[in-house]
Amino acid sequence: MRIYDVSVGISPQMPVWPGDSAVKLERVREIAKGANANVSRLECGVHVGTHVDAPSHFIDGAATVETLSLKVLNGTAFVVDLSHAGVLDAPTLESADIPQGTHRLLLKTRNSEFWPGEGSEFKTDFVGVDESGAAWLVQRGVQLVGIDYLSIAPYKQSRPTHRVLLEADVVVVEGLDLRAVEGGHYTLYCLPLKLLGSDGAPARTILVAD
Numbered sequence: 682m683r684i685y686d687v688s689v690g691i692s693p694q695m696p697v698w699p700g701d702s703a704v705k706l707e708r709v710r711e712i713a714k715g716a717n718a719n720v721s722r723l724e725c726g727v728h729v730g731t732h733v734d735a736p737s738h739f740i741d742g743a744a745t746v747e748t749l750s751l752k753v754l755n756g757t758a759f760v761v762d763l764s765h766a767g768v769l770d771a772p773t774l775e776s777a778d779i780p781q782g783t784h785r786l787l788l789k790t791r792n793s794e795f796w797p798g799e800g801s802e803f804k805t806d807f808v809g810v811d812e813s814g815a816a817w818l819v820q821r822g823v824q825l826v827g828i829d830y831l832s833i834a835p836y837k838q839s840r841p842t843h844r845v846l847l848e849a850d851v852v853v854v855e856g857l858d859l860r861a862v863e864g865g866h867y868t869l870y871c872l873p874l875k876l877l878g879s880d881g882a883p884a885r886t887i888l889v890a891d
């Protein structure tokens with residue numbers, strides 16, 4: 682058995698979505714300064730790093746993150762290598778070798794190469810799924826889709842893709858680091874923080890290969 686940690690590290694240096702404030706992770710009590718224990722405080726957006734989107738992210742009044750099905754978030758998954766694709770539209774997905782009956786699909790793209798930099802600069806030229814690709818995923822019965830940068834949709838095209846997926850109750854996992862993972866079958870474990878009433882939540886996410 683081999684375990685791949687496909688979560689990105691959360692730190693003040695990591696890139697965040699434009700307009701979101703940078704992550705703050707700071708000691709508020711320190712043994713070195715006479716405190717009884719070291720205690721830190723975290724301040725960040727809920728769409729930070731590796732995270733899931735709930736339907737309420739783009740649909741006002743829709744389901745929030747604690748209601749997402751653990752059965753959908755965990756189970757067999759297929760990683761498809763689309764490292765050479767420029768946009769993930771319906772024809773691109775149709776011509777990729779995605780097995781029929783895939784319910785959890787992770788899209789490995791050239792985006793994963795953005796992660797090793799560890800710099801805080803947000804990249805805008807990431808690959809995403811366009812509206813036609815989202816419709817293709819829904820029609821194929823995909824229940825969870827993951828991608829290796831901070832949005833499932835191309836930059837500045839967030840709404841159409843998210844709406845198609847979230848209206849169909851497809852769980853969207855963003856911010857995966859799939860550099861070390863090859864295409865193929867795995868078991869996915871994705872456990873978002875149980876934030877009540879939230880439109881998203883950070884999620885420690887791993888893939889297990891037999």
Ligand SMILES: [Zn+2]
Pocket residue numbers: 728732733734831855881
């Ligand atoms: Zn998100």
